[in-house]
Amino acid sequence: MPAQNPEAPMNVVTMNQISKTYHLDAVDVPALVDIDLEIRPNCFTVISGPSGSGKTTLLNLIGCIDQPNRGELVVAGEAVQKLSDDALSDFRARHLGFIFQNFNLLPVLTVEENVEYPLLLTRMAAAERKQRVATLLEAVGIADKARNLPGQLSGGQRQRVAIARALAPSPNLVLADEPTANLDSHTGAAIIALMRTMQRELHVSFVFSSHDPKVMAEADDAVMIRDGRIENIVRRAA
Amino acid sequence: MRTLSLALRNLLRNRRRSLTTLIAMVIGAVTILVFGGYARNITLSLQTGYVMRGGHLQIQRKDYFLYGTGNPAAYGIADYQDVIDVVSHDPVLAPMLAVVTPTISLGGIAGNYAAGVSRTIIGTGLVVADRNRMRRWNDYDLPFHPGDTALTGTAEDAVVVGTGVARVLELCGPLKVPNCPGRKQTEAAQGAAAPAGAAAPADVTALAALEARPKAPQNEARIELLAANVHGAPNVASLHVVKAEHQGFKEFDDMFVGMHLAQAQRLLYGNEKPQATAVVLQLHHTSQIPAAKARLEQLLATTLKGEPLEVQDFEALNPFYGQAVGMFAAIFGFMAVLIGAIVLFTVGNTMSMAVMERTTEIGTLRAMGLRRSGIRRLFMSEALVLGAIGAAAGVVVALIVAWLVNHAGLTWLPPGQADPVPLSVRVWGETRMMFGTAAGLVLVAVISAWWPARRAARMLIVDALRHV
Numbered sequence: 050m051p052a053q054n055p056e057a058p059m060n061v062v063t064m065n066q067i068s069k070t071y072h073l074d075a076v077d078v079p080a081l082v083d084i085d086l087e088i089r090p091n092c093f094t095v096i097s098g099p100s101g102s103g104k105t106t107l108l109n110l111i112g113c114i115d116q117p118n119r120g121e122l123v124v125a126g127e128a129v130q131k132l133s134d135d136a137l138s139d140f141r142a143r144h145l146g147f148i149f150q151n152f153n154l155l156p157v158l159t160v161e162e163n164v165e166y167p168l169l170l171t172r173m174a175a176a177e178r179k180q181r182v183a184t185l186l187e188a189v190g191i192a193d194k195a196r197n198l199p200g201q202l203s204g205g206q207r208q209r210v211a212i213a214r215a216l217a218p219s220p221n222l223v224l225a226d227e228p229t230a231n232l233d234s235h236t237g238a239a240i241i242a243l244m245r246t247m248q249r250e251l252h253v254s255f256v257f258s259s260h261d262p263k264v265m266a267e268a269d270d271a272v273m274i275r276d277g278r279i280e281n282i283v284r285r286a287a
Numbered sequence: 288m289r290t291l292s293l294a295l296r297n298l299l300r301n302r303r304r305s306l307t308t309l310i311a312m313v314i315g316a317v318t319i320l321v322f323g324g325y326a327r328n329i330t331l332s333l334q335t336g337y338v339m340r341g342g343h344l345q346i347q348r349k350d351y352f353l354y355g356t357g358n359p360a361a362y363g364i365a366d367y368q369d370v371i372d373v374v375s376h377d378p379v380l381a382p383m384l385a386v387v388t389p390t391i392s393l394g395g396i397a398g399n400y401a402a403g404v405s406r407t408i409i410g411t412g413l414v415v416a417d418r419n420r421m422r423r424w425n426d427y428d429l430p431f432h433p434g435d436t437a438l439t440g441t442a443e444d445a446v447v448v449g450t451g452v453a454r455v456l457e458l459c460g461p462l463k464v465p466n467c468p469g470r471k472q473t474e475a476a477q478g479a480a481a482p483a484g485a486a487a488p489a490d491v492t493a494l495a496a497l498e499a500r501p502k503a504p505q506n507e508a509r510i511e512l513l514a515a516n517v518h519g520a521p522n523v524a525s526l527h528v529v530k531a532e533h534q535g536f537k538e539f540d541d542m543f544v545g546m547h548l549a550q551a552q553r554l555l556y557g558n559e560k561p562q563a564t565a566v567v568l569q570l571h572h573t574s575q576i577p578a579a580k581a582r583l584e585q586l587l588a589t590t591l592k593g594e595p596l597e598v599q600d601f602e603a604l605n606p607f608y609g610q611a612v613g614m615f616a617a618i619f620g621f622m623a624v625l626i627g628a629i630v631l632f633t634v635g636n637t638m639s640m641a642v643m644e645r646t647t648e649i650g651t652l653r654a655m656g657l658r659r660s661g662i663r664r665l666f667m668s669e670a671l672v673l674g675a676i677g678a679a680a681g682v683v684v685a686l687i688v689a690w691l692v693n694h695a696g697l698t699w700l701p702p703g704q705a706d707p708v709p710l711s712v713r714v715w716g717e718t719r720m721m722f723g724t725a726a727g728l729v730l731v732a733v734i735s736a737w738w739p740a741r742r743a744a745r746m747l748i749v750d751a752l753r754h755v
Contacts, residue, residue, distance in 0.1 A: 135660075
């Protein structure tokens with residue numbers, strides 16, 4: 050298990066000998082093999098690798114929406130494998146934010162309601178909730194669309210809403226699976242810039258998967274993964 | 288943002304499918320309510336008819352109900368006037384009572400000897416003024432207006448007969464009974480082809496002429512009524528038939544003879560102290576039966592314990608009523624179950640489609656931290672909203688359909704009624720039926736969503752997010 054420096058801030062994610070195998074009919078397909086990884090707090094971490102290398106599986110495990118077959122996983126100081134399903138749901142609601150490739154906004158809710166939804170899960174008081182939503186929408190530059198439905202927004206605007214939604218409960222960690230894959234390069238760059246800005250301003254860790262070399266260049270830490278194994282980790286000063 | 292608001296918005300996502308489901312629910316609700324209203328109208332019509340004729344409760348001599356009709360003279364209530372006084376002045380019963388009246392039922396043979404015909408009958412002796420008040424009882428505002436009995440204002444020897452009695456006794460002419468060919472005409476038609484019989488000898492014909500009674504005037508209908516008196520001896524009264532009235536049921540119509548109470552008492556008891564075979568109690572409302580019956584039983588055990596008496600309610604006296612109510616309840620229940628099953632599968636299918644279409648959304652919500660129970664609640668709330676809207680719309684449409692039927696001018700002949708009455712569907716005012724149907728539909732809708740909701744809640748998050 051990688052040693053933790055007692056002087057340094059606690060890692061937001063610690064993976065020790067994590068393995069994940071999918072059972073497809075009679076065939077076992079190893080997705081991750083003996084992964085040791087630490088995600089530093091307040092860092093912009095990119096996981097990169099070819100298709101099928103295990104990026105999404107790694108993000109799913111970090112995001113506590115999937116369980117490893119083997120190994121130890123600690124997220125935000127919590128050994129998440131020991132939590133019940135309900136406790137894990139509560140944990141995700143308070144400590145994790147998700148940004149999806151297809152935005153995954155709730156189409157029947159307005160922009161502000163989409164951002165408000167995770168706050169309802171944390172039972173935040175109404176007044177505080179409204180204030181938090183307004184601040185976030187202002188921060189991601191979409192305040193003027195607060196009453197619009199997602200269907201009335203462009204892809205870039207939707208992803209801004211998704212970023213605001215992910216940041217709403219003040220999570221320790223935001224996970225994004227190829228967040229710019231469905232955006233043009235200009236919009237994608239703007240979204241990456243926004244995420245970077247929010248990460249720095251709100252002191253939150255971002256972990257996302259991407260193939261984009263520009264994104265890799267922007268990251269504090271870059272994790273290269275291939276065939277379910279970590280090939281290389283490049284860490285820069287945060 | 289509340290769960291129900293979110294449920295409503297989700298239902299509006301696929302308006303056509305939600306509308307189709309709602310229409311199925313509305314049709315179901317309308318079917319149940321309109322049939323229920325129709326059945327309710329029939330049972331209330333029956334009840335009203337029975338209560339008009341025989342009241343809600345009858346005080347009878349013990350075992351009269353089982354054996355007394357064969358020997359009414361032996362099962363009379365000797366001090367029936369005391370019974371009436373006690374009941375009428377009882378502080379508990381008095382506010383509930385509409386009419387308290389004595390009655391006599393007797394069996395006998397009615398004959399039109401001038402025509403040489405007779406038949407067995409069931410006679411009813413009644414107090415005309417009381418019966419007229421009983422015929423005005425209409426607690427459910429039904430379109431029944433029977434008016435006063437034909438015995439009103441008549442002499443003591445007047446009687447009313449069923450049209451069947453009039454037909455058999457060949458009184459159709461003077462009583463102006465429609466659709467009633469004379470027996471002789473019929474026999475003449477049947478015997479036209481038969482060979483003529485030999486003529487009777489002249490001396491026999493002369494003897495028969497001497498024995499023949501003087502004929503009543505052509506426009507007057509008279510019958511002779513023979514009944515056994517309290518000592519078993521035959522007693523005969525010559526009675527003036529004022530009217531023939533259809534009695535609803537053919538069996539009853541063929542035997543009914545209604546007369547003044549005093550006349551019936553004279554037939555049964557002669558010059559002895561008159562009795563009654565029952566004291567009839569008509570209450571203001573049918574719902575008062577249990578309370579009134581309980582109080583009567585108290586009185587029979589205390590103040591009126593001098594005679595062995597018992598109380599019968601109209602359902603016991605008229606078993607057909609209970610059978611009709613039971614039959615309609617069974618049909619209603621069968622229809623409700625059938626429609627419930629249709630709604631169950633319709634809503635279940637709608638919710639299953641919704642779960643399938645929103646699989647990615649389910650994954651997203653779970654990833655964001657919504658518990659499995661939250662997912663279940665989400666879909667069950669949608670079914671609840673769908674059920675509530677469908678039930679409410681169903682009740683409203685049923686009320687409209689009922690109004691249209693009630694104002695369409697249709698008529699029908701209810702069982703036990705002599706004349707056609709307006710066809711009526713009783714939905715408005717039947718609060719229990721309306722709320723029961725609505726609540727049942729909502730419940731079925733929620734139950735139908737349980738399985739799809741459970742399936743949604745148990746999805747693996749990563750599988751749900753991968754769903755295309």
